[in-house]
Amino acid sequence: MRTSYAVGIDVGGTRIAAGLVERKGRIVSEERVLTPKNGPFGVIDAIIDLTSAVVGDLHASEIAGLGIGLPAQIDFRRQSVEFCTNLPLAGVDVRGLVMHRLKYEITIDNDGHTAALGEFRFGAAKGARDFLMVTLGTGVGGGMFLGGEPYRGSRGLGGEVGHTPVDLDGPECPCGARGHLEAYVGRPALAAKGREAAATRKGRAILQAAGGDIEAVTAESVIDAAREGDEVALGILRDAGEVFGHALVGFINVLNPQLLVIGGGVGESADALVDRAIEVMGAEALAGRKDARVVRAELGNDAGVLGAAALAFDEHDAREGLHR
Amino acid sequence: MRTSYAVGIDVGGTRIAAGLVERKGRIVSEERVLTPKNGPFGVIDAIIDLTSAVVGDLHASEIAGLGIGLPAQIDFRRQSVEFCTNLPLAGVDVRGLVMHRLKYEITIDNDGHTAALGEFRFGAAKGARDFLMVTLGTGVGGGMFLGGEPYRGSRGLGGEVGHTPVDLDGPECPCGARGHLEAYVGRPALAAKGREAAATRKGRAILQAAGGDIEAVTAESVIDAAREGDEVALGILRDAGEVFGHALVGFINVLNPQLLVIGGGVGESADALVDRAIEVMGAEALAGRKDARVVRAELGNDAGVLGAAALAFDEHDAREGLHR
Numbered sequence: 148m149r150t151s152y153a154v155g156i157d158v159g160g161t162r163i164a165a166g167l168v169e170r171k172g173r174i175v176s177e178e179r180v181l182t183p184k185n186g187p188f189g190v191i192d193a194i195i196d197l198t199s200a201v202v203g204d205l206h207a208s209e210i211a212g213l214g215i216g217l218p219a220q221i222d223f224r225r226q227s228v229e230f231c232t233n234l235p236l237a238g239v240d241v242r243g244l245v246m247h248r249l250k251y252e253i254t255i256d257n258d259g260h261t262a263a264l265g266e267f268r269f270g271a272a273k274g275a276r277d278f279l280m281v282t283l284g285t286g287v288g289g290g291m292f293l294g295g296e297p298y299r300g301s302r303g304l305g306g307e308v309g310h311t312p313v314d315l316d317g318p319e320c321p322c323g324a325r326g327h328l329e330a331y332v333g334r335p336a337l338a339a340k341g342r343e344a345a346a347t348r349k350g351r352a353i354l355q356a357a358g359g360d361i362e363a364v365t366a367e368s369v370i371d372a373a374r375e376g377d378e379v380a381l382g383i384l385r386d387a388g389e390v391f392g393h394a395l396v397g398f399i400n401v402l403n404p405q406l407l408v409i410g411g412g413v414g415e416s417a418d419a420l421v422d423r424a425i426e427v428m429g430a431e432a433l434a435g436r437k438d439a440r441v442v443r444a445e446l447g448n449d450a451g452v453l454g455a456a457a458l459a460f461d462e463h464d465a466r467e468g469l470h471r
Numbered sequence: 472m473r474t475s476y477a478v479g480i481d482v483g484g485t486r487i488a489a490g491l492v493e494r495k496g497r498i499v500s501e502e503r504v505l506t507p508k509n510g511p512f513g514v515i516d517a518i519i520d521l522t523s524a525v526v527g528d529l530h531a532s533e534i535a536g537l538g539i540g541l542p543a544q545i546d547f548r549r550q551s552v553e554f555c556t557n558l559p560l561a562g563v564d565v566r567g568l569v570m571h572r573l574k575y576e577i578t579i580d581n582d583g584h585t586a587a588l589g590e591f592r593f594g595a596a597k598g599a600r601d602f603l604m605v606t607l608g609t610g611v612g613g614g615m616f617l618g619g620e621p622y623r624g625s626r627g628l629g630g631e632v633g634h635t636p637v638d639l640d641g642p643e644c645p646c647g648a649r650g651h652l653e654a655y656v657g658r659p660a661l662a663a664k665g666r667e668a669a670a671t672r673k674g675r676a677i678l679q680a681a682g683g684d685i686e687a688v689t690a691e692s693v694i695d696a697a698r699e700g701d702e703v704a705l706g707i708l709r710d711a712g713e714v715f716g717h718a719l720v721g722f723i724n725v726l727n728p729q730l731l732v733i734g735g736g737v738g739e740s741a742d743a744l745v746d747r748a749i750e751v752m753g754a755e756a757l758a759g760r761k762d763a764r765v766v767r768a769e770l771g772n773d774a775g776v777l778g779a780a781a782l783a784f785d786e787h788d789a790r791e792g793l794h795r
Contacts (some may be wrong), residue, residue, distance in 0.1 A: 220757070230758055277625035289725075293622055300727025301601035310724040310757055312717040315638045324720065324755040393636040396648065397721065400634040401613075403624020431648040433544070433634055434554055 149469070150211040153459035154198050154251070157258065157451025158182070158190065158217050160233035160285070165197035166449070167205070168456035172269035174449060176201045187239045194241075195248050212252035214459035215241065216261035216451055218286065223303025226255055232321070254462045258282075258451060259306045260299055262444070263290030264461060265454030266408050267297075270445035275406045279398055280444070281308050282411035283391075283420075286321070287329040293402070297461075309333065311394050331390040332420065334413060337366035340383045352377035370417050381419050388420035392427025399432045399439050410444025473793070474535040477783035478522050478575070481582065481775025482506070482514065482541050484557035484609070489521035490773070491529075492780035496593035498773060500525045511563040518565075519572050536576035538783035539565065540585035540775055542610065547627025550579055556645070578786045582606075582775060583630045584623055586768070587614030588785060589778030590732050591621075594769035599730045603722055604768070605632050606735035607715075607744075610645070611653040617726070621785075633657065635718050655714040656744065658737060661690035664707045676701035694741050705743050712744035716751025723756045723763050734768025 152175070157164045159182065166177040178200045183189025198213060219231035231237045246253045256264075263280035266272040272280070276295040282288045287309025291298050299305050309329035310322055317326025318336070330336055341364045344350030345357065352375065354361060357368040372380035395407065409421055425441050432439070446453050463469075476499070481488045483506060490501040502524045507513025522537060543555035555561045570577045580588075587604035590596040596604070600619040606612045611633025615622050623629050633653035634646055641650025642660070654660055665688045668674030669681065676699065678685060681692040696704035719731065733745055749765050756763070770777050787793075 293617055294620070296618070298617055301729040302727060304757070305725060305727035307724040307757055311721040312637060312755075313639060315641075315714065315717060317639075322757055326717075390639065393639060393650075397635040398725070400631040401629060401722070403626055403629035405625040431636075433628070433631055433646055 150463060151209050152205065153211040153456040154201060154213045155452040155456030155459065156194055156197065156213065156215040157455055158215060160218060163193050163197060164452050165201050166452035166456065167201040168453060170460065172453055174452060177452065187235050190234060190236065191244045194245055198249060207250050210251055211463035212254065212459040214261065214455035215253065215255045216258035216455040217255055218258050220304050221255055221257050223256060223299050252463060254458055256458050257306060259288030260290035260297065261454030261458050262410055262450050263292060264297060264457040265446050265450055266444055267292055268457040269453050271408050271442045272406060277404045278406035278408060279402060279404045280408045280410060283332055283409065283414035284411035285334040287333055311397065313390055313393050328390065328394045332387045334366035337369050337383065337387060338364060341369040344379050344383065349379050353380050366413060373419050384417050384419040385423040388423030389427055391420065392424035395424055395428045396431045399428065404439055407439055407441045408444050409441065410450060415443060415447060474787060475533050476529065477535040477780040478525060478537045479776040479780030479783065480518055480521065480537065480539040481779055482539060484542060487517050487521060488776050489525050490776035490780065491525040492777060494784065496777055498776060501776065511559050514558060514560065515568045518569055522573060531574050534575055535787035536578065536783040537573065538585065538779035539577065539579045540582035540779040541579055542582050544628050545579055545581050547580060547623050576787065578782055580782050581630060583612030584614035584621065585778030585782050586734055586774050587616060588621060588781040589770050589774055590768055591616055592781040593777050595732050595766045596730060601728045602730035602732055603726060603728045604732045604734060607656055607733065607738035608735035609658040611657055635721065637714055637717050652714065652718045656711045658690035661693050661707065661711060662688060665693040668703050668707065673703050677704050690737060697743050708741050708743040709747040712747030713751055715744065716748035719748055719752045720756045723752065728763055731763055731765045732768050733765065734774060739767060739771060
């Protein structure tokens, strides 16, 4: 049966959002709460409450299912949370616990993978057979479509593009290794560079963007100052973009995608960073790979909810044997 | 019809080899020549002559087809040679020219991709759904199977694992960019380190392995000295292995393969290099990815011929709608 709606749940370290989404990607109703900090059951309860709120009095037969995007490494076939850095969900049977209390089909996935699904179904990657999605934010994640299908890796743990080594002796990454992409372009890395600059005279535009409080300098302070044309802030973003560009060269040379989609809060706002990365990629990828198009993600703030809803539609249609 | 044989042609910068191969991977007859240096038609003629020699008086209906592995970037769908560094084949219609004179179905592919096909069908990757093959030799190449199928990228240009950036300011790579894997672990890089050491007292075991002539020091001199237990040679290989390990961490984190197959002349002989890479991978890949098995390629000297024959069988069976 061709159901009309799916529920997409986007679980983040700060907020949880849920949306009731039509097949064409229109969000009919949406709810958000701050992520409960009282352990796994707080998160489970929030997912259930938000779902009930956005579904309202729709009949279950109209709902394709519930998709949940988590900031976690997920064994996709087993539908189990293997690792989760920011929330206490590792080993917690999120799917089973939610399913126990709601009557919908439920699928969980890594949020980088759902971002790729969302852009494929509703956004910048429509019709692309081979693309890589990179989400630049506090963490750096991603997902990919290869040969027209989502590719998650042998267990579903793939797509961790932030944990690509780009330097043999670089700064420490949140994962504990050195020189990974995330250690250069994640929000904490940009904020640290911003604070370093703001402590000197030349960084006053960044300091000003943070309201004059050096402790309040964030990645967004740097991005805002760069938007105003501040050369120091632009330099920080271009340096990070150079590193990002090197990582893109590797992805292009190994995977030969036709398209790269850059999303996430930083990816969408830090133009100088992304532009520099595209320059590096054009100059250093092997000849013939340079024709990979680079585009911005289109789903913006709704990416998480729409991606999770896309997952629910896809899994529903696969169960029913429907073609996309 | 279930044909019994395929012809596999392995075109290298130094030699061209052809083999008549049974479905189970036994090479029935094999011929080799030095690669002609008189332009593209010399190579085409050699392919034709070698094929005739190995096929003998078998009837064409017994031959599934001809597979040709080339050290080149190939647009797989168009069957065109896009770039070729070591041979004058870029833009040459290798397939058309050979097909014009032989009556077989012919398929060309990058030699890293055929190596992966060969290991999947006949060697170390039998039954693996998700694996990455890396060939360490003069160049560093590779290929992959994702979701049970060969994956070549959107145009067929993927698998260039040697051109993965591993350092922001490393040595120059033959491709012109800086800090790529190949610039650390390719034969020329190992030979340069070997010559550097051989010019000093501490490198005398390497010098000895090269017959006392510093100009004759090759990657194999370093590998041979390391096999004899020479600490300087072992150090060179371990340093290269450290870099290789970092690259493997990236592949594992992004692709989450179940298996890595290490082949090529250097991959098969430089134990200290591969062992160190496995150590780095185990220490630095994200938790849960560390369960990717690493194995050596099994096809050795016959890898090129068997891989190209595997390509011919696969393409034949796809045309005939046969399952593998």
